[in-house]
Amino acid sequence: xxxxxxxxxxxxxxxxxxxxxxxxxxxxxxxxxxxxxxxxxxxxxxxxxxxxxxxxxxxxxxxxxxxxxxxxxxxxxxxxxxxxxxxxxxxxxxxxxxxxxxxxxxxxxxxxxxxxxxxxxxxxxxxxxxxxxxxxxxxxxxxxxxxxxxxxxxxxxxxxxxxxxxxxxxxxxxxxxxxxxxxxxxxxxxxxxxxxxxxxxxxxxxxxxxxxxxxxxxxxxxxxxxxxxxxxxxxxxxxxxxxxxxxxxxxxxxxxxxxxxxxxxxxxxxxxxxxxxxxxxxxxxxxxxxxxxxxxxxxxxxxxxxxxxxxxxxxxxxxxxxxxxxxxxxxxxxxxxxxxxxxxxxxxxxxxxxxxxxxxxxxxxxx
Amino acid sequence: xxxxxxxxxxxxxxxxxxxxxxxxxxxxxxxxxxxxxxxxxxxxxxxxxxxxxxxxxxxxxxxxxxxxxxxxxxxxxxxxxxxxxxxxxxxxxxxxxxxxxxxxxxxxxxxxxxxxxxxxxxxxxxxxxxxxxxxxxxxxxxxxxxxxxxxxxxxxxxxxxxxxxxxxxxxxxxxxxxxxxxxxxxxxxxxxxxxxxxxxxxxxxxxxxxxxxxxxxxxxxxxxxxxxxxxxxxxxxxxxxxxxxxxxxxxxxxxxxxxxxxxxxxxxxxxxxxxxxxxxxxxxxxxxxxxxxxxxxxxxxxxxxxxxxxxxxxxxxxxxxxxxxxxxxxxxxxxxxxxxxxxxxxxxxxxxxxxxxxxxxxxxxxxxxxxxxxxxxxxxxxxx
Numbered sequence: 143x144x145x146x147x148x149x150x151x152x153x154x155x156x157x158x159x160x161x162x163x164x165x166x167x168x169x170x171x172x173x174x175x176x177x178x179x180x181x182x183x184x185x186x187x188x189x190x191x192x193x194x195x196x197x198x199x200x201x202x203x204x205x206x207x208x209x210x211x212x213x214x215x216x217x218x219x220x221x222x223x224x225x226x227x228x229x230x231x232x233x234x235x236x237x238x239x240x241x242x243x244x245x246x247x248x249x250x251x252x253x254x255x256x257x258x259x260x261x262x263x264x265x266x267x268x269x270x271x272x273x274x275x276x277x278x279x280x281x282x283x284x285x286x287x288x289x290x291x292x293x294x295x296x297x298x299x300x301x302x303x304x305x306x307x308x309x310x311x312x313x314x315x316x317x318x319x320x321x322x323x324x325x326x327x328x329x330x331x332x333x334x335x336x337x338x339x340x341x342x343x344x345x346x347x348x349x350x351x352x353x354x355x356x357x358x359x360x361x362x363x364x365x366x367x368x369x370x371x372x373x374x375x376x377x378x379x380x381x382x383x384x385x386x387x388x389x390x391x392x393x394x395x396x397x398x399x400x401x402x403x404x405x406x407x408x409x410x411x412x413x414x415x416x417x418x419x420x421x422x423x424x425x426x427x428x429x430x431x432x433x434x435x436x437x438x439x440x441x442x443x444x445x446x447x448x449x450x451x452x453x454x455x456x457x458x459x460x461x462x463x464x465x466x467x468x469x470x471x472x473x474x475x476x477x478x479x480x481x482x483x484x485x486x487x488x489x490x491x492x493x494x495x496x497x498x499x500x501x502x503x504x505x506x507x508x509x
Numbered sequence: 510x511x512x513x514x515x516x517x518x519x520x521x522x523x524x525x526x527x528x529x530x531x532x533x534x535x536x537x538x539x540x541x542x543x544x545x546x547x548x549x550x551x552x553x554x555x556x557x558x559x560x561x562x563x564x565x566x567x568x569x570x571x572x573x574x575x576x577x578x579x580x581x582x583x584x585x586x587x588x589x590x591x592x593x594x595x596x597x598x599x600x601x602x603x604x605x606x607x608x609x610x611x612x613x614x615x616x617x618x619x620x621x622x623x624x625x626x627x628x629x630x631x632x633x634x635x636x637x638x639x640x641x642x643x644x645x646x647x648x649x650x651x652x653x654x655x656x657x658x659x660x661x662x663x664x665x666x667x668x669x670x671x672x673x674x675x676x677x678x679x680x681x682x683x684x685x686x687x688x689x690x691x692x693x694x695x696x697x698x699x700x701x702x703x704x705x706x707x708x709x710x711x712x713x714x715x716x717x718x719x720x721x722x723x724x725x726x727x728x729x730x731x732x733x734x735x736x737x738x739x740x741x742x743x744x745x746x747x748x749x750x751x752x753x754x755x756x757x758x759x760x761x762x763x764x765x766x767x768x769x770x771x772x773x774x775x776x777x778x779x780x781x782x783x784x785x786x787x788x789x790x791x792x793x794x795x796x797x798x799x800x801x802x803x804x805x806x807x808x809x810x811x812x813x814x815x816x817x818x819x820x821x822x823x824x825x826x827x828x829x830x831x832x833x834x835x836x837x838x839x840x841x842x843x844x845x846x847x848x849x850x851x852x853x854x855x856x857x858x859x860x861x862x863x864x865x866x867x868x869x870x871x872x873x874x875x876x877x878x879x880x881x882x883x884x885x886x887x888x889x890x891x892x893x
Contacts (some may be wrong), residue, residue: 243826432628432667436601440525440573447603449628449667449696450743452527452575503738505667505695 172302175368189317256325269393273377295360300340428468525573540646542874543708598625610657636684675715701747718867748849749863754831762810
């Protein structure tokens with residue numbers, strides 16, 4: 143599942159590593175410690191959590207999301223030049239949005255609401271686990287107090303943020319029938335941010351870690367950050383999976399929710415999620431007449447034009463649809479993408495099958 | 510250190526338009542009593558010429574328009590409809606023919622296909638031919654429509670059926686769904702009448718009761734589930750019975766512009782009903798200038814014009830205060846909250862109005878026609 147990384151450099155910390163060696167060593171930390179390897183995360187990914195377990199996760203993780211701009215603002219305040227600040231401040235914009243109702247925190251709130259929470263309850267953070275609060279606060283302190291190099295290096299977990307669809311939050315949550323399409327549509331909007339952020343931070347670390355000690359410090363900072371994420375999942379697992387010891391005052395199933403089945407006006411409500419018409423690897427997908435992939439020069443992005451609709455596409459969808467030509471099978475498309483992105487075609491195929499089925503269900507893709 | 514400049518609220522930024530509703534002509538063989546065209550229809554002699562339309566399309570593409578809705582009236586009544594469609598294809602614009610399927614529509618269909626037409630939206634007034642033809646005001650319309658639809662799918666063009674729902678056909682919602690499947694349509698619009706233009710005049714003859722509306726919604730939701738992957742059904746609920754208003758045209762001056770047959774550019778097709786707005790013409794200004802600078806587009810764009818309860822509402826950038834034309838028609842002030850919104854102090858009265866009208870026997874239709882002297886209901890006192 144995880145891409146193959148070079149083995150760790152044994153003498154790291156004793157001699158100055160080349161930029162390539164340093165990057166390999168940093169990536170190795172993620173390959174062994176990033177929280178996608180955590181048992182709780184695997185349960186989430188495989189669709190095996192109960193609704194209340196997903197709720198606990200969404201509620202706790204909100205605190206992490208909410209504190210990210212606080213952390214970034216602390217870091218920003220210490221950056222000595224305008225160019226760096228311009229780059230870093232984009233993270234705050236991404237999270238806070240540039241107006242009400244926009245941004246990563248708001249998207250997380252939408253997710254929490256989507257699983258049934260009352261917005262105010264989530265905002266209050268009164269139900270989160272103490273371990274969540276301690277971990278997140280430790281991260282904010284770390285970034286405020288340690289060297290700039292360490293602070294920036296600690297953000298490098300973004301290098302390990304998943305790029306394949308099924309591993310991303312929206313992809314994982316598709317396995318749960320209590321997550322509505324609206325929740326996901328809102329959530330899956332902007333997941334191209336992480337790679338851009340990580341590229342800059344990695345470059346900074348490579349250029350500024352100029353002694354073996356500094357390189358070691360950068361690696362330790364990244365390890366620390368991995369532990370911040372891991373610890374939060376440990377606590378969730380302990381409280382809500384096994385042995386199920388919920389600390390006093392932490393959220394208990396049933397609390398903080400909007401009353402279910404509140405009387406609503408009739409309207410175009412979400413239809414229950416059902417399994418879409420399945421695609422298989424040997425199918426040849428094609429765009430029917432009346433559906434066109436087009437580059438929109440005014441907005442500088444690809445769009446899928448369809449009857450009375452325009453679909454905004456994320457980078458993954460664009461990559462796939464560019465290969466949908468009425469000739470390639472799904473397996474061939476996955477193979478091509480696997481070569482382009484140096485990834486396992488079988489994993490890619492598993493990811494793009496549901497995406498293609500989703501488009502087929504909207505009648506914008508045929509086979 | 511300079512004080513930071515606050516980023517402009519996105520509500521104040523003028524986004525690029527996404528859609529152009531090209532009302533090529535007001536001429537139409539049908540006379541539907543809910544027509545969205547204005548009560549005063551443009552005559553043929555006032556219509557823009559071909560070259561002007563081609564220029565408008567070119568300017569639209571440059572502005573960022575992606576979808577062009579070739580509409581009317583009946584757009585195929587224009588002799589240059591094929592040329593206009595070909596221009597859309599050349600510019601990469603997604604062309605959508607919004608047609609009645611009667612008159613000369615079928616005769617031009619193959620040429621439109623060859624010109625690169627992307628999509629056809631065909632109106633159907635009813636399932637039962639007799640009642641459909643009574644609503645559309647044209648004898649023998651139904652067989653023409655069926656023949657037209659058959660040719661659309663035969664050519665492999667994607668077909669959407671559009672059914673405007675009102676008390677005269679609301680019992681036919683299941684029939685519309687079956688018809689869409691039978692004709693091979695990929696989409697069906699079950700669009701409850703929106704009460705502007707001719708529909709406002711005919712409201713008492715068209716307004717269904719709440720139970721009927723609820724039942725139609727239930728039927729559509731069940732059909733969506735049953736026909737998943739086969740037919741996409743879009744549902745537009747009548748906003749007299751809604752909880753929140755719709756973002757009319759996606760928000761005033763945010764997504765859509767509407768060019769009338771004589772070249773007047775409107776933020777929505779009913780905008781002319783609002784007195785005092787200054788509309789610009791494509792004959793005098795470029796489309797880009799009209800979009801960004803014309804007073805009519807600026808009037809209700811964004812949120813700064815809003816009054817309470819919109820002004821401080823969380824939803825103000827979701828539905829943009831609803832429909833200005835409806836606010837004017839029903840409350841007498843276009844800057845009021847659309848009374849379709851449950852937060853409007855006038856909402857309950859609006860709903861009562863609908864209930865009362867739906868409970869009475871329907872009056873006869875006042876059919877749409879060019880040159881009819883219909884009393885403009887907006888010159889009367891606003892009813893709420």
